[in-house]
């Protein structure tokens with residue numbers, strides 16, 4: 268008489284979800300999106316944007332707006348500004364040249380906002396800037412994902 272084969276147990280592959288460790292130095296808060304910081308921002312003089320038709324057009328529009336007189340404290344939508352990426356995140360212009368050197372370290376807010384401790388440190392127009400609250404949100408998402416995987 269043939270021996271009945273024991274049914275093989277199906278083992279679900281475990282999905283490894285790694286918690287994102289906070290970098291050694293993480294900025295606590297975002298750079299404030301203010302007229303004062305926008306005025307001091309040096310992104311418009313950066314070689315990364317020097318050949319960008321898109322960035323030049325935004326500068327032209329902004330200069331025209333400023334010439335008309337911009338109310339104190341008023342700020343345009345972040346997408347209209349070709350700078351302050353450390354506050355707003357990735358640039359909307361797609362013709363930037365990241366082979367050129369980021370000059371962020373030269374602006375007055377660099378030290379004050381500990382931009383050198385950011386992730387990444389510089390080239391915020393390319394990758395944005397993560398803060399503690401961004402990392403907390405990311406870890407919350409990962410915890411939710413981990414719970415969902417474990418309950419499968």
Ligand code: SF4
Nearest residue numbers: 310313369371391392
């Ligand atoms: S974030 Fe850095 S690389 Fe990007 S435009 Fe500003 S100074 Fe240049």
